[in-house]
Amino acid sequence: MPRYARPVDGEGAEGPLAVLGNMVKAGIIRQVRRTPNVGRKAIADALEVAPTTIVPYLGELEAAGLLLADPPKAERKRGEWVVYRVNDEAVTELYLRLGQEIGEI
Template sequence: MPKYARPADGEGAEAPLAILGNMVKAGIIRQVRKTPNVGRKTIADVLAVAPSTIVPYLGELEAAGLLIANPPKAERKRGEWVVYRVNDEMVTELYLRLGQEIGEI
């Protein structure tokens, strides 16, 4: 497996880039911010991607604390409709961490 080049002092940017470094994930956050309490089919339709494409991303964003699901994963039953909203504090924190790492803040 190839090694990726990493700067010696770049560890702080790794988490924000891993979580936000994908156009679909950024699109999900943008759409859920515009329309809170929205389900995955609506998100997928607006982003013009298959619902199956966004399912793993929704899980990652929820696990990272950037999206709040209702009902939460621990309480979900199979086949239950889930709606999402953005955890603005966590998104802002991640955004600020990335800004600090690239010298913007």
């Protein structure tokens, strides 16, 4: 298996890139920020992708703390309607970490 090249002192960018290193994830955050308290079908429709495409990404973003779900995953029952909103503080923190790593901030 090939090794990934890692620049010296680049480990600080790995977390933000892993969480946001995907256009669908970035699109989900953008769409939920525009229309908070929205369900996955509405998000998928706005992004013009299948709802099944975004389900794993919603889970990853929720686990990373960037999306807040109602009800939260720990309280969710099978088939229950879930709505999402952006955890602005967590997204801003991640954005700032990435900006520091690339020398923007």
